[in-house]
Amino acid sequence: KQEVTQIPAALSVPEGENLVLNCSFTDSAIYNLQWFRQDPGKGLTSLLLIQSSQREQTSGRLNASLDKSSGRSTLYIAASQPGDSATYLCAVESGGYQKVTFGTGTKLQVIP
């Protein structure tokens, strides 16, 4: 059974700092890995999707990497801003399409 872990559960950084969020998964036979942002009381917004054949994806200040063999993904946020404060979740699709396993998220606070 796929398990997705995100450590730490919470992170606080000063504005302007570069930071890395971590995601690990137990079964490396994945179709894709997706990073989401969730604001309080809101739904999830997809930030980046990495297919199993890819190593990384970039969007603006965000860069996500994928290492299937080690069961790890990282989300790099450059020059963090207070508006980046949110909970970031990763999710992997494996064991069949529509079988998406979510982590419990890292709550990020960027302090002005």
Add this chain to the structure above:
Amino acid sequence: NAGVTQTPKFRILKIGQSMTLQCAQDMNHNYMYWYRQDPGMGLKLIYYSVGAGITDKGEVPNGYNVSRSTTEDFPLRLELAAPSQTSVYFCASSYLADEKLFFGSGTQLSVL
């Protein structure tokens, strides 16, 4: 584009009552999903649909029913509500499997 629209945003039910959570998308997506999010837990898939007239169970389907009569709509029915169904419910959609998920803003449901 409204994206994925969920109603209601909040609801309180008494034990044994029934209700339908509404979900509609205007992106012509084939795939639609219902998830529940409990505090400290990852999102769990309740039901999903790969197209009009086709639905299937996810990880936690007990106590719920769905239908998909049109591409746009995917309502979730709760029969005989129980306190264990207190949760935040999210509807999501994607054009195909293995693609980005688009989420609604959620329905916070309390069963007392």
